Amino acid sequence: MLRRGLVLLATMSETDTIESVLQEVAESVGQLERFHWQFEVLVVDDGGDEAFREMCVRLGSAYGLSLQVLDGPRAGLGGAILHGFEAALANPNIEYVVNLDADGQHDARQMGDLLRAHVAHGADITIGSRWTRGGRCYGLSPVRKVLSRTSSFVLHFAGVPKHVKDPTTSFRVYNRSTIEKIRRELVGFGGFSFFGAAVAVANARGLSVIETPIIFRPRLGGDSKLRAGQVTRAVRDLPMIRSVSGMVARREKGFLGAAHGHASPAEYNASRELEVLSNTPTSTRIIVDELLPRIGATVVEVGAGLGLITGQLVQRGRTVTALEPDPNLFGRINERAAGAETHNCTLAGLPQSAVFDTALYVNVLEHIGDDIAELVETRKHLAPGGNVVIFVPAMPSLYGTMDEVSGHFRRYRRAELTSVLERAGFTVDLIHGFDAVGILPYWLSYRIMRRSTLGGTAVGLYDKVIIPLSRLVSRVTRRRGPGKNLIAVASPRP
Template structure:
């Protein structure tokens, strides 16, 4: 695998040449991306000369990026990440506190498939320079607060050595411009459920007269960043992902949906569009579960969450496509398709493919949004092609060859919230506080079965492939 080494630099004229030399000495296939954050001490001029002379001699690809103004470490790293082409990205400070000889140890958990992210910990017992107790105490307090918010057990959240699979950085929307990068990236990879490893590293901390830039005010800003990125910020700008994360917390609602289908569920299950596993988690007692999606981010999430279970398989499946033959050999007796069919342009083809995958007597458990007149801004931003009317859905199922066992409306009270947010207020996503209230009132909504009115936010369907 190719390594991308991203080095943010600001006023490091006394150390930048040596650190670059040490990086190039590491015998790994790599590119070196140096991002100068508008240095004023001659670093910028040195880098231009160094690039012109060293780039011709080095076997590694070297690129120098010059920020137009001083924007901070976080902004410099974003610029470097954007240009990185390697499968693995490592952050390297330019101040000689971290030794590039550690690279093989840092990337090992990613190379052998154990990790998506690796932190190099200064506090796991390897040789280090003894220096500044108050800084150590501050680091441990910040790590403790971060762990409290993320439920991780890191020993060194603020470490300068962080290593990522490139796909991890591609999936995360970073915002912090300065030293808030460390708590921000930690909060967001925790929310994404990426596998994180720590490995011990050596550390040669420097004093302020040597150029150390962290001040006490940065510690206070880090506390603010920990709280902000854990509780008040989204991991990504992807509205579908944000919605899935919000729905993940609706435990009563998700259990309610699953309980409606559970009596019809077989032992060998294919789930189409598993997302982040909000329904998948209810399938642990099945004999075989194939959880699928088309989004690489969700597939990574599913592998990290369910990959340790031998009876779980994770696969990339476009149910409206033609690569279905491998799934027929699993003798699927149940297909779960919850809030997915409305995202598929060729829904009739998808239903026919599901029919073909199922064993005779197998069942499709289908959950879709209903009421065409409810279609609005929420649907558009979630990528819905349509909402379904009851008889329309019945006809599509029967045209695909299914025998409809039952078809009913679900979540009648939810129509009010969807109409308000989607048709009147024109929102992009459902507000978190509304969803939390809805989840709390979930037990009362189950009483809707006592009065089966001919409308609802969604449609539940169970359809069978005839013997």
């Protein structure tokens, strides 16, 4: 049986090392062909050097490789690897992705060792480990060895399983299905944080991660791309890796299953919950006040629900097209939003000729699995000079019972939402937190008490106390602090 794979090299135009690396890749690919493996090679170059890309194509041809070079997204190492993952998934023949560095510290001739272990153990991710038994590390200075071992240890508190000794190395084998399951949650992680996050998210999804020993060599040439800022960022990202992996684990394991005496997901009634929120006129008005200065004259509101926001926009002189795919909710929009044009569909249901000054998503994007594809579609419906305005739940650490029963795929990180917008072809004009005061009450209600319905005095408290106080805090802090939600405004890139 022929197995097909992709060798992924994310580079910064490493002209000093790429020839040796591709030579070793070609040697390994040739050996693997005898065992019914067939590999293509993809170079994702973030360095922007046209001569380097031509060099890669020339070398690939000389070594008999099926090689392609893609221009990187200029979003760091993590962004370049995700770009490569997307290219791999676009090819239905690719079953495995082997990722390794382009500086020569990974010996591509050890690909066979990783693949044998991967297949033999039925693993989802196989890591070429410097620190497992049999591994060797000659390519790190004493200081970098200490940093690597320390970060590996600390990552065990951020969702990386304890049997994984080297979660920060990039020499790995991924199954196609593994990439499909973890790639979205890795958006926004960069540098060495990306690799730890990949293992933590895979573990949270119940995937198998194993290690096999490798020899880690000194660089074959050029200067190391490691900078002090990357180390600082990796340390800073540890709590976020923990919160994201925790969110994924709660979502996967059915966090609501541990709750007692509350509604099950099957009993969740969107119309009922939105009806409860319709009794929050103060908070609705404050949210619209926050968004209105960035909303143009013509608006498409995606996921209008019962028309709570729609009605406010119409009253304030906007021409609104409200979209709601749920037929039970759609029939009631006009109760609060007379004067708006309404459609029982998603954005994809509009004709391509329909364009607007603003596309508005209020508590909607978190319900969409492929939010990047959604925002790519959004761009097609924006007039010149238009924008997208987004209000979403934030802080993955808050993901609890209400998120689960509401069908939330995620709560967003600031870096994640920024990266999502950029990957969809937008430039972020502003992004900031909203509702700092609501963080603790939400955590107590839906993480600790595990409530799964709205109602009671809590809704009145939210409307008349928490949101007004949060607006005051935002003004005092000039919107620089954290928030239970995120507000983002972005414009299409030319």
